[in-house]
Amino acid sequence: MRKKTIEDYVELIFILQNKDEKVHTNNVANALDINPASVTEIFQKLSEEGYIDYKKYTGVTLTHKGKKIAISTKKKHDTLKNFLMILGINKKTADIDACKIEHIVNSETMERLTKFVEFVQQFKDGTIWLDHFKHFYDTGEYVKRNHGNSKKDLVSSKQK
Amino acid sequence: MRKKTIEDYVELIFILQNKDEKVHTNNVANALDINPASVTEIFQKLSEEGYIDYKKYTGVTLTHKGKKIAISTKKKHDTLKNFLMILGINKKTADIDACKIEHIVNSETMERLTKFVEFVQQFKDGTIWLDHFKHFYDTGEYVKRNHGNSKKDLVSSKQK
DNA sequence: ATAAATTTTTAGGTTTACCTAAATAATAAT
């Protein structure tokens, strides 16, 4: 797997923290498929940098700083995932890609994507174009609606 | 900067190759802002793995395999950039983000995005929704067109 | 054609994110 970022670790600790009580090296090691010994090192580093409270053998909790990062990362993740799913990408793939993109994408881009998801979700009746896109994706044809007439008009992508 | 992938190197060599005649350690070192000595190592590695033809001191050229990777990466890059620009992200940011996303995105996702860009580009008259989105991005309001009537109807995002 | 300047390579670091194996601490079972 790809090299993990601080955001990855913190986000994961956040998720685990909201399930179980305490987060231990073993949980994290399993989730990230790395060695528990490596998680100890990661805990030390995250602790030094103020993202978690860590004392030997006791399991860790996020600090305020850590929680802030975790929440913003998770929000980015959800937005990206929703965004990809709006375009028709399946849930699992959307999740995988969101997980990678969330760490690298520019905040300006993120803002646009967030607004886009809002736009689609808030104005459901203004999104016939999405059905058109999906139809185009499947068939290569563009569905043109004649307004005031429920019949559909198929226009091949070739003839435009 | 982020750790560079083989794709980064190969794509860059491709771009340089299409400008100058030969690609030298120095060009690459400058472009990637790393030490020429490191580029020698990279050349050795890329050569071993069959992406470039490399002989000491002579500059390098892409092999068929290398060119294939380069072209597909560049295509991904252009698609991603166009895609982001369609959503209204500025050229420079779109370029930066495309450069990062191109290396990590799933091929299924890439396919969707490609189709999406095609969809928008081929059916320009079916993309009023994009103007609506941009208006929404700027103002938080949704522009509803009354068909058969050129007047616009503003619907605030609140009241939906 | 030789000296000077430049480019490229070599050799030997450093850092970072992992690893394994063994030691130590904590927990569960009798």
Add this chain to the structure above:
DNA sequence: ATTATTATTTAGGTAAACCTAAAAATTTAT
């Protein structure tokens, strides 16, 4: 309460992508 089991940490690797400084090759200037 000891013992056995499990979890965690320590100590000491490895590999990869960088680095610097110095050596070697190439190019340019005279």
